[in-house]
Amino acid sequence: MANQDWVSRLLTGRASVDKGLNVHLSERDGGSLHDKMRQAYWWITNNAVICPYYDIEFGGSASLKNSAGDEVHLPESMSYSSFVLIPLLTLFTCRRALLIGGPGRGKTTSAILMALLSGMSREDIRRSIQRGHPQLSIADLLGAPLPSDMLKADDLSAVKVSWRKWITQRVKIIDEYNRIPTKTQSALLSLMAEGYAEMMDQYVYAGRSSWFLTANDDQGGGTFQVIEALKDRLDVVVRAVPFNSNFIDTLLQRIEADKSPEEMLPKDVIFTDGELERAYASILEVDVPKDVLERVAFFLGQLDFCRMASPRFEFKHKDTLKLAGQSVSAVCNEQCPLDKKVHLCTQTENGVSVRAYQTILHYAKALAFFRGHTTVELEDFRQIAPWVLHEKLVPNTRSAFFEAKGHKVLLQDRVAWIRHMFDMAMEHHERHQPIRRKVSVLREELDKGLSGIDLRTTEKRLASVTALMNELLTKQELSGPVYEDLIHLKSMYSRYRNYATWLKDNPGGRL
Incomplete structure (x- = not known):
């Protein structure tokens, strides 16, 4: 019976409305800001906007499917609109x-x-x-x-x-x-x-x-x-989203009571300026684990890559095409050896700006905080990224990827398309991990600083960076992730080379 009461409270939210549209509030579950945020969310969902489309899902999910392939996901954890x-x-x-x-x-x-x-x-x-x-x-x-x-x-x-x-x-x-x-x-x-x-x-x-x-x-x-x-x-x-006709009785109640949703908002889900500022600060404090951050970077980083954009290595990205008045669809053809059904670079006409990177990080932190977590999970990014990138990514409609069975429909729903790209990236991530770990080891060594490093050690590190770059160029296909790593390694090479030159010009000098 206790479980039934809990489920009833969850479905109705903290606030319920009787036929006369009088609002009744249940006890708040805790006094924290994210509890208050969730109470506000449930009240709006169930009593104001009336939105039964729960499309942000967490946890594993079962599914129901018919013979035509239509599928309904049934998540095992909380889901939201x-x-x-x-x-x-x-x-x-x-x-x-x-x-x-x-x-x-x-x-x-x-x-x-x-x-x-x-x-x-x-x-x-x-x-x-x-x-x-x-x-x-x-x-x-x-x-x-x-x-x-x-x-x-x-x-x-x-x-x-x-x-x-x-x-x-x-x-x-x-x-x-x-x-x-x-x-x-x-x-x-x-x-x-x-x-x-x-x-x-x-x-x-x-x-x-x-x-x-x-x-x-x-x-x-x-x-x-x-x-x-x-x-x-x-x-x-x-x-x-469209109104679900099963809730027409709620509209009738509003007409009969002559009240709008704005008039019914409970006072104790209204936030003060101080609470808004504390919530803002608390969201910024939510931790993003290094492995999760690396996976998100793996997805976003390869969207800008275009192997055919320029003969110059540093300019093999889609901004080069845009500045020249060209499109990805014009150069993404059989002359490019990459498999168009596998690599993400073929699916978009553009990449992602620094501002979009920051926005995804901020919203992922906010989503984790709303859920009552102190750490961002990969699923937080997976759920929020499509909404941030919805109007920022332009699909390359002529890509061979969209010609494959079941892929053309993705052009009609950008949220589904971007989430599908994210899932593809996560599948490729494990295969690329051995390479990225080698790059990370060299980066961590450089991040410790160059103060006190002598010329012999610097030359040794230069040799390690050069060897790894040569391995990637000769033994790996030049794809988006490999290109990202090569650019990263070249930046390390340049820092070491500049430092070595300075040491030669300043014998015995120290930074």
């Missing part, structure tokens, strides 16, 4: 999320709920939402100089700018951002990227904040094309 969880993680990491989906799917409601969780009032939220439309000017978005000052001032420093109050709010909501004119998008980019806005030689600072932008789609369905730099500043994508 990305549509609710990722905005919540965005709130606590002070990142930028793009919510995509058709009209009436709950995108703006989800963003408003995040603002309410941060302690903002409903009135402040309504006034602070920036709604994209073709006539939105920079003054509408940021503010404008006071007319009286403009008439009286002798110089710009005497003109006071009346900044819009939303700029300094903890949570910022931009509705239908792809309907904002291009010039105004540039002003939004500066505020989002640099954290401040400038006008008439005066500045306003956004402070640490979470951004939630919405769009009905991100494929040109808005009034204006979104500038590439603005899209690149978005950290994560959240895909809205």
Whole structure:
């Protein structure tokens, strides 16, 4: 019976609502921040957004399958809805999320709920939402100089700018951002990227904040094309999901009670500024084990590689092609000896920026913290990476990989595609481990520093690095992981060579 009670509490969340939409709260399980985060998550999932799509799964899973190949996974551990969880993680990491989906799917409601969780009032939220439309000017978005000052001032420093109050709010909501004119998008980019806005030689600072932008789609369905730099500043994508008709009775209750989800949010799942700051700091303290970090790097590192991009070894990456106005699909052909069905480099037109690396690390830490863990697991990365890379990776649709049986459907769902790539990388990782261990040994030796190392020892280490590079070039296929290791080894070679040259020029010198 105790187990049944626990399951009942889990399914209903900490809060339940009766037919009159009166909220009843159960006792909180503990007083920690991640407990409060989970309580907020379950309340939103079961009472506000009503999202039965639990697509972020942990633990092993059984599965049910029919004769047509349709499969339902049944995870053995906790699972969560990305549509609710990722905005919540965005709130606590002070990142930028793009919510995509058709009209009436709950995108703006989800963003408003995040603002309410941060302690903002409903009135402040309504006034602070920036709604994209073709006539939105920079003054509408940021503010404008006071007319009286403009008439009286002798110089710009005497003109006071009346900044819009939303700029300094903890949570910022931009509705239908792809309907904002291009010039105004540039002003939004500066505020989002640099954290401040400038006008008439005066500045306003956004402070640490979470951004939630919405769009009905991100494929040109808005009034204006979104500038590439603005899209690149978005950290994560959240895909809205359709309403499940089995929960229509809940909609009827809302109509009869004449209440919206925002009006029912329990006060004790609202976070204070102090709690938000402590949660932010606690997330940063979550540990990432070295072996887990290395596996994630193994996946991300090979996406940039393109063997045919340049005859110069250092420029065999996709940025070289982009700068030349070329595409991967134009050079990824039979002239490249790599197996297109095995190597990840063929599947994407681009690689991953440093900003995306950092975002994945931050969200993985946040996901681990939300789950009550002090250490990030590989599965945390596996679950969060597709949402971070959703709008950052462009598939090479002409790759032979997508021609294989069952692979073409991956082009229709980027989350499934990116997760499939991640799984492929983990399968290849074990085979590459002996090589990477050799590289790591040399790197650890160099990381101890060069202070006090004599010329003879330096030359010996140079020989070891050169020998390993020669082994990789002559005995291994030049694939993405091998290329990463060779570039890494060459950087070590250069450091040792530069140091050896300095020792020769400064006999008896010490660093």
